[in-house]
Amino acid sequence: MRTIRTSKAPAETLTPDGVREALRSVEDPELPVSIVDLGIVHEVQVTPDRVQVVLMPTFVGCPALDVIRDRVRERLEEIAGGRTIELEYKFRPAWGPERIAGTARKSLRQTGVSLPMLDDPGGPDTDAAWTRVDCPYCGSTNVVMDSPFGPTLCRASYYCQDCKHPFERMKRL
Amino acid sequence: MTQTALNTEAASASGKQVLLDFALQLADDEFLVGHTLCELFDYSGPSLESIVAILSLAQDELGHAAVFYELAHSLGGPTEDWAIYHRPPEDFQSANIAHNRVLDWPMTVVRMALYEHADAARLDALNPTTHEKLGDLVYRVAKEERFHRQHWEAWFVRLAHLPDSRQNVVRALAEYWQQAIDVLDVPDAAELEAELGLDAGALSPPALVDRFLSGVRPLFDRADVQLPAGNPSTWLPGAHSGRRGAHDAAFNEVIGEVRAVHERYPEGRW
Numbered sequence: 253m254r255t256i257r258t259s260k261a262p263a264e265t266l267t268p269d270g271v272r273e274a275l276r277s278v279e280d281p282e283l284p285v286s287i288v289d290l291g292i293v294h295e296v297q298v299t300p301d302r303v304q305v306v307l308m309p310t311f312v313g314c315p316a317l318d319v320i321r322d323r324v325r326e327r328l329e330e331i332a333g334g335r336t337i338e339l340e341y342k343f344r345p346a347w348g349p350e351r352i353a354g355t356a357r358k359s360l361r362q363t364g365v366s367l368p369m370l371d372d373p374g375g376p377d378t379d380a381a382w383t384r385v386d387c388p389y390c391g392s393t394n395v396v397m398d399s400p401f402g403p404t405l406c407r408a409s410y411y412c413q414d415c416k417h418p419f420e421r422m423k424r425l
Numbered sequence: 426m427t428q429t430a431l432n433t434e435a436a437s438a439s440g441k442q443v444l445l446d447f448a449l450q451l452a453d454d455e456f457l458v459g460h461t462l463c464e465l466f467d468y469s470g471p472s473l474e475s476i477v478a479i480l481s482l483a484q485d486e487l488g489h490a491a492v493f494y495e496l497a498h499s500l501g502g503p504t505e506d507w508a509i510y511h512r513p514p515e516d517f518q519s520a521n522i523a524h525n526r527v528l529d530w531p532m533t534v535v536r537m538a539l540y541e542h543a544d545a546a547r548l549d550a551l552n553p554t555t556h557e558k559l560g561d562l563v564y565r566v567a568k569e570e571r572f573h574r575q576h577w578e579a580w581f582v583r584l585a586h587l588p589d590s591r592q593n594v595v596r597a598l599a600e601y602w603q604q605a606i607d608v609l610d611v612p613d614a615a616e617l618e619a620e621l622g623l624d625a626g627a628l629s630p631p632a633l634v635d636r637f638l639s640g641v642r643p644l645f646d647r648a649d650v651q652l653p654a655g656n657p658s659t660w661l662p663g664a665h666s667g668r669r670g671a672h673d674a675a676f677n678e679v680i681g682e683v684r685a686v687h688e689r690y691p692e693g694r695w
Contacts, residue, residue: 311569312562313488343492343565400572400579401478405485408572409474425568 266333268296271303274331278323281316282404284359287324291351294342302336303328308347311405317341348425349406350377360422361388365407367422382424387412389419397421440620445500446518446612448559449508450668452493453519454608456509458540459486460683461526471530475580482573489566496558510687514672514680518612521667522604524679531590535597538577538644539605545570546636547609547628555622578644585648595650602653603663609633610662612669630661 275293276286287293287307295306305324309317321339328337352360354370361367366388368381375381386393392414400423402409407420462483470476494505503512522540526533548567554560584590611617614628626632638657645652665671686693 309565311485311488312492312565313485313569315484315488342561344561346565346568398474399478400576401481403477403481405481405569409477423572 264333266298266303266331266335268298271296271298271305271328271331274327275305275324278320278327281319283365284363285352285356287320289353289356291353292320292347294345298335300335302338303332304338306340306342308345309341309343310347312343314405346425349422352422364388364417365420365422366410377424385410385421387415387417387419389417390415395419437620440616441500443613443616444556444559444620445497445502447617448493448497448500449502450518450520450611452490452497452505452508453517454523454540454544455486455493456490457519457523457679458537459483459490461524461679462486462537464526464528465533470533478576482576485569485573489569492562492566496562499558510684514677515670517670517672517676517680518668519672520604520608520610521665521673521676522601522608523667524676525601525604525673529593531584531593532597532600534577534580534584535594536601536604538574538581539598539601539641540608541570541574541577542640542644543605543608543637545574545640546633547611549636550623550627550633551621553623553627556620559621578647581644582648585650591650594648598650598653603660606634606637606660607662607666607668609637610666610668634660634662 272288272293276288278287279285280287280290280292283290290310292308292310293305294308295304297304305328307320307324321341325337325339328339349367352367357367357369357376361369366386368376368384370376372381384393385395385397387395387410390412392412394413395410396413398409398411398418400408402420406423408423409418410421411418460483462479465479466476470479491505494502494508497508498504502508522536522543526536545567548563548570551559551563552567554563581594585594609630611628611630611633614630615625617623618625618628638652638660642652665673667673667676
């Protein structure tokens with residue numbers, strides 16, 4: 253059995269921001285980013301006797317949802333100081349890639365996933381930014397979509413006609 | 426208790442039953458579509474990308490099924506596992522098109538393009554519901570189904586413009602047209618509209634078929650194929666939809682496959 257309460261002091265001072273900070277150590281099982289930076293931690297509430305976290309699924313059919321829930325619960329048990337943990341997924345509002353943090357965008361791009369960047373001219377989540385699909389390897393926009401479904405639900409498959417590299421693109425929901 | 430109060434209570438109890446049946450329709454349709462798409466993995470689509478896409482898409486449909494089963498369970502229905510592995514087959518509320526697959530690529534593309542449009546027609550009609558739980562699910566699921574349609578439409582248009590496969594598309598359309606319309610066979614539309622806070626007539630078969638037709642027309646234009654012959658006013662869900670236990674012969678075979686592993690290893694977990 254895991255030790256739930258290690259010391260009383262941190263538990264008493266637990267804040268929603270502290271919970272978010274702790275959840276940074278939980279990575280998405282399919283993407284090299286923390287679930288906090290991915291933007292799926294929707295709401296955090298802390299009261300003297302409970303910690304409530306609302307998560308948003310990236311896609312309803314995502315097989316990682318249970319894994320994420322279990323990892324979040326484990327992490328919360330470490331910091332909750334004996335509080336009751338309430339954890340749920342909510343569907344409205346819906347998660348969208350506009351919730352992804354700047355650092356996570358960079359790591360996604362480094363692993364071959366194209367998506368608009370925060371410093372894109374005109375902002376990251378405009379129609380223009382989403383229409384302009386660029387290859388994460390060579391930057392070319394001479395690309396074609398192979399399929400709106402890639403290796404995971406949240407990504408589409410593209411092919412770069414310049415560097416001949418297949419790549420993935422986050423979907424705009 | 427006054428007579429009026431009794432009547433209201435009776436009405437809401439039957440409204441709940443209709444909503445439960447409807448939640449099971451949504452769940453069973455999506456489950457069997459997801460399951461039958463998985464079979465294509467073995468059969469192989471035309472390219473590696475199309476196989477990856479099918480499996481990814483199948484996974485999404487199974488995810489939608491799971492949340493609709495959860496909704497059905499919260500309304501007093503069976504759990505997801507019970508519904509899938511133990512429910513008497515005649516209690517499945519799915520339409521025939523959900524399980525009625527042929528391991529052939531043009532048939533699959535047409536079946537799925539039509540199913541997705543029928544599914545979109547009912548989700549669109551449900552969108553203004555005041556039922557919070559269903560409303561949240563419909564809102565979220567519809568966003569994802571957009572990609573499914575996009576995928577099947579792209580293949581539909583591509584195949585229709587290839588001389589060799591065009592006739593297969595037309596043949597498949599004739600096969601699946603009525604079956605797609607049968608998806609719009611909802612249990613007691615008037616009762617369901619009241620339970621879901623929708624306008625009267627919003628879920629009536631003609632209204633749903635109209636939505637379906639306005640969805641597929643632009644697709645048929647792009648593919649340069651005609652709507653199937655026939656009088657559009659007769660395009661209505663039929664008694665042979667498969668809903669309410671009247672499935673076709675292939676249904677038991679598919680359910681047998683679904684349950685084979687579970688029956689052999691009832692304690693198995695995966």
